[in-house]
Amino acid sequence: MKKIVLLMLAIAGVAFAADESVANETLKAYSVVAAGIGLGLAALGGAIGMGNTAAATIAGTARNPGLGGKLMTTMFIALAMIEAQVIYALVIAMIALYANPFLG
Numbered sequence: 001m002k003k004i005v006l007l008m009l010a011i012a013g014v015a016f017a018a019d020e021s022v023a024n025e026t027l028k029a030y031s032v033v034a035a036g037i038g039l040g041l042a043a044l045g046g047a048i049g050m051g052n053t054a055a056a057t058i059a060g061t062a063r064n065p066g067l068g069g070k071l072m073t074t075m076f077i078a079l080a081m082i083e084a085q086v087i088y089a090l091v092i093a094m095i096a097l098y099a100n101p102f103l104g
Helices: 002-017 020-063 065-098
Strands: none
Touching (some): 002 020
């Protein structure tokens, strides 16, 4: 993994030493890769968090069925908070893809 990161940094150094059009194309390509990896990690983290939230709610309802309604309400609020983090990652990825502040 370290070799891949160092290779990408070396290629980026060469690309930024080149003329502006090559540097812009390289930066666009890296932005696409970063957006894909970032969204993938955000979706993975969100899915794990949502699964844990649902499992805890089901376990809580199984232990005390009388609290099922309150637990369900709390679960939906927690799911909205988790999903908001994934949406923030999507917004940052869209900015990196379409309104990249580093392109000259």
